[in-house]
Amino acid sequence: MTTSAEDLSRGAGTRASARTPTxxxxxxxxxxxxxxxxxxxxxxxxxxxxxxLIDLEAGRGDNARLGMTLALLDNLGASLFxxxxxxxxx
Numbered sequence: 679m680t681t682s683a684e685d686l687s688r689g690a691g692t693r694a695s696a697r698t699p700t701x702x703x704x705x706x707x708x709x710x711x712x713x714x715x716x717x718x719x720x721x722x723x724x725x726x727x728x729x730x731l732i733d734l735e736a737g738r739g740d741n742a743r744l745g746m747t748l749a750l751l752d753n754l755g756a757s758l759f760x761x762x763x764x765x766x767x768x
Contacts, residue, residue: 706728
C-alpha cells in the first residue's frame with residue numbers, strides 16, 4: 679500500500695504508518711509532491727544528494743541515515759514519531 683499526497687493532505691497532523699524503508703520512502707515522496715518540491719530542490723534544502731533521496735523514495739533506504747531522513751522531514755514540515763503498537767512482550 680502506498681501513501682498518496684491526498685492521503686497526507688486530509689488535515690494537519692495526518693499520520694502515515696512507516697514500518698519499512700518502502701513506506702518511509704513513499705511517505706516522503708508524497709509529502710514532497712504535496713509541497714510542490716522537486717527532488718533536486720528538497721535535496722538542496724536538506725543538504726543531501728539527490729541520488730540519496732531518489733534511493734530513499736524508491737524504498738532502497740536500507741542504508742539511510744537517521745540524521746539525513748530527519749533533515750528531509752524537517753524541510754517538509756513533518757516529524758518522525760515512534761508509537762508502541764502493543765506487540766511488545768514487556
